[in-house]
Amino acid sequence: MIPLPTLTRVMNRTLLISAAAYLALLPSNAWTFARSLTFTIAASFAFAALVGSWIGKNEETPSPGDPILIAFGLWASWAIASLAWSIHPLYTAGELRREIAWGTLTALTFYMAARNEQAWRVLVGTSLLAFGVYAASVLVMAAMPGGWNADRWHSGIGPYATHLVLIAPLLLTLLSPAPTGFRGGWRSVACAFLLLALLLATARLTENRTVWLALAASFAASSMLAALRWRHSLRAGYLRWMAPLLALMLVLGLLFIDAARERAQADFPPRTSVAQTLSDDPRFSLWDHTVQHIRERPVAGYGFGRAILADELRQEMGNPLLWHAHNIFVSQFLQLGAIGFCLFVSLIIALLARFGGFLRSGDDSLAFIGVLGIALIAGFVVKDLTDDFLFRSNARELWATLGMLLGVGVRRSRTSGVVSGAGARAR
Numbered sequence: 001m002i003p004l005p006t007l008t009r010v011m012n013r014t015l016l017i018s019a020a021a022y023l024a025l026l027p028s029n030a031w032t033f034a035r036s037l038t039f040t041i042a043a044s045f046a047f048a049a050l051v052g053s054w055i056g057k058n059e060e061t062p063s064p065g066d067p068i069l070i071a072f073g074l075w076a077s078w079a080i081a082s083l084a085w086s087i088h089p090l091y092t093a094g095e096l097r098r099e100i101a102w103g104t105l106t107a108l109t110f111y112m113a114a115r116n117e118q119a120w121r122v123l124v125g126t127s128l129l130a131f132g133v134y135a136a137s138v139l140v141m142a143a144m145p146g147g148w149n150a151d152r153w154h155s156g157i158g159p160y161a162t163h164l165v166l167i168a169p170l171l172l173t174l175l176s177p178a179p180t181g182f183r184g185g186w187r188s189v190a191c192a193f194l195l196l197a198l199l200l201a202t203a204r205l206t207e208n209r210t211v212w213l214a215l216a217a218s219f220a221a222s223s224m225l226a227a228l229r230w231r232h233s234l235r236a237g238y239l240r241w242m243a244p245l246l247a248l249m250l251v252l253g254l255l256f257i258d259a260a261r262e263r264a265q266a267d268f269p270p271r272t273s274v275a276q277t278l279s280d281d282p283r284f285s286l287w288d289h290t291v292q293h294i295r296e297r298p299v300a301g302y303g304f305g306r307a308i309l310a311d312e313l314r315q316e317m318g319n320p321l322l323w324h325a326h327n328i329f330v331s332q333f334l335q336l337g338a339i340g341f342c343l344f345v346s347l348i349i350a351l352l353a354r355f356g357g358f359l360r361s362g363d364d365s366l367a368f369i370g371v372l373g374i375a376l377i378a379g380f381v382v383k384d385l386t387d388d389f390l391f392r393s394n395a396r397e398l399w400a401t402l403g404m405l406l407g408v409g410v411r412r413s414r415t416s417g418v419v420s421g422a423g424a425r426a427r
Contacts, residue, residue, distance in 0.1 A: 008058055012049065015049060015112065015113050026397055039106075059115070076104065080100065091308065095304055099395060103396065104399075107402060110404045113407065114404040121182065136198060142205055155392065157208065172192075175192055204255055209260050289316050289317065293312070298337060300340075301335045327385055359374070361416075363412065
């Protein structure tokens with residue numbers, strides 16, 4: 001008979017390996033069977049590890065905090081309840097399974113997988129390595145006669161651009177020391193600059209404008225929070241700290257202008273200014289139509305699922321691409337009404353408060369996790385001001401990264417004996 005400690009180690013190791021494999025496969029649309037298989041294995045072992053902790057056969061699983069659990073539980077419950085009044089019950093039922101059920105399981109899986117700093121580095125290192133491979137392949141395919149088919153490899157231009165925003169904060173781990181970072185001399189710095197170059201180059205290939213604003217929000221948030229948190233250490237080298245940030249912001253601004261100018265030349269009449277293309281964006285008209293629909297069902301909405309009014313919006317807009325709200329907050333209001341919107345906002349606030357607690361802790365490694373968490377949410381929210389990517393692979397990646405950050409952060413706060421925000425008491 002296998003001793004219990006040995007069985008536990010095997011279970012935790014299998015969970016980590018399968019979760020890392022799933023994280024590496026998640027951004028691509030090419031290996032659906034392998035992705036499903038690795039997720040099934042990881043989720044099964046995560047659930048087994050959780051049950052083991054409940055019955056005392058595995059290490060105790062700490063709570064991410066009551067505010068997060070309550071906010072997420074209420075938002076998910078309201079989404080499930082919307083099945084009762086959804087205008088398309090079968091569609092809502094399918095979306096509840098794909099987004100709420102699988103999203104919850106994804107967050108749980110990576111929360112359990114990130115059981116210590118070593119597991120955290122394995123997951124983040126795998127994610128960064130996979131990104132480097134994907135980004136390099138994008139550049140190679142773009143240089144070939146057939147070009148890069150984003151719909152085939154990454155579920156589309158928008159999902160790939162959003163993937164870049166989600167991966168961006170993790171680049172900072174290459175500049176941060178252990179145990180939550182990889183900084184180890186010039187090699188890690190070189191890797192950080194290489195991955196940043198790949199990120200910027202492939203982001204430009206998407207011809208997306210909002211991605212530059214989202215990246216700017218993410219990098220600016222992380223830099224400003226780090227400057228505030230370690231202001232005494234940075235006082236002597238303030239200019240050395242600010243110069244790279246200002247240079248990066250300048251590059252992001254120039255790339256935004258270049259992308260906007262190219263969009264103006266491609267989609268608008270000749271000599272149309274960039275400012276005019278922004279003011280004439282069809283999403284403004286779409287939001288007007290969406291608000292009119294919201295007024296008809298302001299409290300409970302039309303039912304969960306971002307495409308709940310797809311047919312109506314396509315017909316009204318006369319544009320097959322404008323089939324959902326193209327704004328994550330408007331989308332939540334349309335689907336779940338004012339109640340669901342408030343619950344979703346409360347979830348974001350609860351997450352920001354938890355990461356803010358990490359940031360204020362006396363543990364530098366834990367504070368770094370707080371910086372990453374806030375930067376991740378800032379970038380994702382800005383990216384979704386003109387779209388709604390809380391959907392499929394991007395939603396899974398968001399829940400996975402949040403689960404990893406909370407998993408390692410909560411455990412770090414316990415082992416270091418640092419109180420890091422409300423709801424830190426373990427269950």
